[in-house]
Amino acid sequence: MIALATPAVVIPTFGGSPSSYACERANRLFCANWVSRNWSSVLWPALRQHIVLSVVAVAIGFAIAFALALVAHRRRAVERPVILISGVLYTIPSLALFEILVPFRPLGLSARTAEVALVSYTLLILFRNILTGLRDVPDDVREAAAGMGMTARQTLWRVELPLALPSIIAGVRIATVTVIALATVASYICDEGLGVPILAAIQDGVFKTELITAGGLAVALALCADGLLVLLQRALTPWSRAQAR
Amino acid sequence: MHTLIEALRFIGHNGALPSDPAAPTLVHLTLQMLAISGVGIAISLAVGLPLGAWLGHLHRFSFAAINVSNFGRALPSLAVLAIGDAILGLGLTVTEVALVILAAPIVLTNAYVGISGVDPEIVDAARGMGMSGWRILWRIEVPLAIPLLFAGIRTAAVYVVATATIASLAGYNGGLGYIISDEQSYHLSGVLGAAICVAGLALLVEGVLALVQRSLTPHGVRLEQDVRGEEDLDALLPVTSASPL
Amino acid sequence: MVRVRNLRGGLPALVAPLVAVVALAACGSSSNTTSTKASPSASQPGASKPAVVIGDKNFPEENILGALYATALRAKGYKVTLKDNIGSSEITYKALTSGQIGMYPEYTGTILTVLANDTANPPSAAAAYSQSKAFLAKHGYALLAMTPFSDSDVVVTKVAYAKAHHLTTLANLAPLGKSFKLAAEPEYATRYSGLIGLKKEYGVVPNFKPLATSALVYQAIDSGQVDGGDVFTTDPQLKSGMYTPLSDPKGIFGYQNVAPIVSDKVLNAEGPAFASTLNAVSALLTLPAIQKMNAAVILDKQSPASVAQEFLKANGLA
Numbered sequence: 032m033i034a035l036a037t038p039a040v041v042i043p044t045f046g047g048s049p050s051s052y053a054c055e056r057a058n059r060l061f062c063a064n065w066v067s068r069n070w071s072s073v074l075w076p077a078l079r080q081h082i083v084l085s086v087v088a089v090a091i092g093f094a095i096a097f098a099l100a101l102v103a104h105r106r107r108a109v110e111r112p113v114i115l116i117s118g119v120l121y122t123i124p125s126l127a128l129f130e131i132l133v134p135f136r137p138l139g140l141s142a143r144t145a146e147v148a149l150v151s152y153t154l155l156i157l158f159r160n161i162l163t164g165l166r167d168v169p170d171d172v173r174e175a176a177a178g179m180g181m182t183a184r185q186t187l188w189r190v191e192l193p194l195a196l197p198s199i200i201a202g203v204r205i206a207t208v209t210v211i212a213l214a215t216v217a218s219y220i221c222d223e224g225l226g227v228p229i230l231a232a233i234q235d236g237v238f239k240t241e242l243i244t245a246g247g248l249a250v251a252l253a254l255c256a257d258g259l260l261v262l263l264q265r266a267l268t269p270w271s272r273a274q275a276r
Numbered sequence: 277m278h279t280l281i282e283a284l285r286f287i288g289h290n291g292a293l294p295s296d297p298a299a300p301t302l303v304h305l306t307l308q309m310l311a312i313s314g315v316g317i318a319i320s321l322a323v324g325l326p327l328g329a330w331l332g333h334l335h336r337f338s339f340a341a342i343n344v345s346n347f348g349r350a351l352p353s354l355a356v357l358a359i360g361d362a363i364l365g366l367g368l369t370v371t372e373v374a375l376v377i378l379a380a381p382i383v384l385t386n387a388y389v390g391i392s393g394v395d396p397e398i399v400d401a402a403r404g405m406g407m408s409g410w411r412i413l414w415r416i417e418v419p420l421a422i423p424l425l426f427a428g429i430r431t432a433a434v435y436v437v438a439t440a441t442i443a444s445l446a447g448y449n450g451g452l453g454y455i456i457s458d459e460q461s462y463h464l465s466g467v468l469g470a471a472i473c474v475a476g477l478a479l480l481v482e483g484v485l486a487l488v489q490r491s492l493t494p495h496g497v498r499l500e501q502d503v504r505g506e507e508d509l510d511a512l513l514p515v516t517s518a519s520p521l
Numbered sequence: 522m523v524r525v526r527n528l529r530g531g532l533p534a535l536v537a538p539l540v541a542v543v544a545l546a547a548c549g550s551s552s553n554t555t556s557t558k559a560s561p562s563a564s565q566p567g568a569s570k571p572a573v574v575i576g577d578k579n580f581p582e583e584n585i586l587g588a589l590y591a592t593a594l595r596a597k598g599y600k601v602t603l604k605d606n607i608g609s610s611e612i613t614y615k616a617l618t619s620g621q622i623g624m625y626p627e628y629t630g631t632i633l634t635v636l637a638n639d640t641a642n643p644p645s646a647a648a649a650y651s652q653s654k655a656f657l658a659k660h661g662y663a664l665l666a667m668t669p670f671s672d673s674d675v676v677v678t679k680v681a682y683a684k685a686h687h688l689t690t691l692a693n694l695a696p697l698g699k700s701f702k703l704a705a706e707p708e709y710a711t712r713y714s715g716l717i718g719l720k721k722e723y724g725v726v727p728n729f730k731p732l733a734t735s736a737l738v739y740q741a742i743d744s745g746q747v748d749g750g751d752v753f754t755t756d757p758q759l760k761s762g763m764y765t766p767l768s769d770p771k772g773i774f775g776y777q778n779v780a781p782i783v784s785d786k787v788l789n790a791e792g793p794a795f796a797s798t799l800n801a802v803s804a805l806l807t808l809p810a811i812q813k814m815n816a817a818v819i820l821d822k823q824s825p826a827s828v829a830q831e832f833l834k835a836n837g838l839a
Contacts, residue, residue: 045821055820236737237740246355366744
């Protein structure tokens, strides 16, 4: 079947008037029109996915690091191997780690692979901070608690952990900010997050507005998360502020 | 695993591409990456060390000096590269600028905290002996601050290597990222091979710097560290991670 | 190729259902179904058919084609999922043969040189079509009607560079050898409609720089990073007059009309209206039409989905 005879084809003026796209054509640094047109279809989904990726990674990393830290608190022997392994993982550049994980069958090119890598980055930070926080509790405080008749468990939950809170939250803060930064790279293998519009914009002949907007959103997200966690830290540990003064 | 074997074979063949005999070899790309990273680290050290050390010696601008690394850490590297691309265009210059923006703060903060954290009694004693500020800095504060200085240098160096890998996603065609960003030509086995090389390179850089640190650490400080049982890896993260601010 | 999906191309999956609902409400029944059911839901030819996945390759024109076909099918009631930005021809064809997608639009010349490994140059567009159709039929795939427009690769340089080196045709590049830096997508290195054909037919062996997309190729030419690049004849950038195309008398880039490749299985499952809907869309795609759509997507950064929707609406297919 050869091509049909061409009927009269109507070619509309796409997107309304051509002047409304002058900014994009000139590839200026920031085209507000493009942003408003593409917010709900490109930018917001990417931002939302990015937040989800980051929150899940920190949550899972925290859970694992917390459990490991509690074990290491009782059994010193656990500390070295955990620090060693997570230290090695932490040193491996993220893009490399993402790619190394891709061939493993259940993972592949998906958010799951990204999460596995992101969690391994948070592990070192969180483990170290939780353990340091627990260890830094002065011995006499612990002895006083024992003297008051508290069990080891009660001491842990009622005395040691509250005192370790500043260090723990500091760790959560660093881990969150680190993960937000790394999640932009994760977009290369899992097609989610703010890295997607960034990478697409670069391939699009460096479409400046998209780069600045998506990049700016990533930076803003990280700074906001950092700021919020600082506030949380201050709210949960008012005594540490007094000490710092 | 099939892909892993293929990847190792790829490394063994020095990254040869059957479809393109003129493709750059793995050795060439690795050296290129070392060169890019080296320039980035060198400039970051040149910017961060003197400034951080001097401010630490004077105990001035502590808030800014300590928090600049928090700010720098919060900047997602891909976002910084992207915004740089939009403003300065693609290429090596943008990559180096981004590397310095991301790595210099870490060096600065660690230098500041290291120098300013030297036992004030020692500094007083030195001043009492008639040493000038300059000599105090060089002969007392810097040697005693080696652990923290190097914590910053090592973190920054690994960070630079990681960001140099990502730079290939942001339109810079060089280094091992050249392979990782071109799965079309190199297939997953090639990408995996390059990723393994990147990981190895980062660990090598970290290891070499750890050895340099060990050799530069004054004997007395090293003894003290061994007595306290401090982990070498413990110094991987900037000290600000533990202090609530 | 960077393994990135264009989120803008993923828009059809979000917007198209809404669009289909509105279109269904507005267009009424314009179906040519032969169903004997009387219920209104069956007036749409696609309503009772199984869901189908269609794909497109990783550049703007293909994104537009994917959006066009998907939108038109949905307007006829088909349940379509569009897998956007899959990759190069090699990768997308593999997605088809492995069953991940049921159809994608391909270029007739590319089917021959890349998929069939047949480098005997067909003498005309019609010959390219019939030869590629024959190849696909052997493997259980049908080739539907082809578009009026043709879009082949072309090597371009800046006007000044072409003047300085007296370049009008690809053979003129041969004496330049490696001093000529050529940028193109990575798959160019292994294709007859690429470096292999350039060497074999014209004796041209340039200094090759792989770049992920056409947009980056233009940018590399503009910034002087490379001397020339491989781009597409329907690119809006070519209308700027800044670039000189080099002619290809030996036809290594071939005749390249677009036609949807559909697996026979899907064709049988979806019924005759499936093919006729796609053919109706293809018939509308004249050179000016596709050029205007490319300009809207590439230069204005409009989304392929909205451009496709507007085009089909203006021509009564959505």
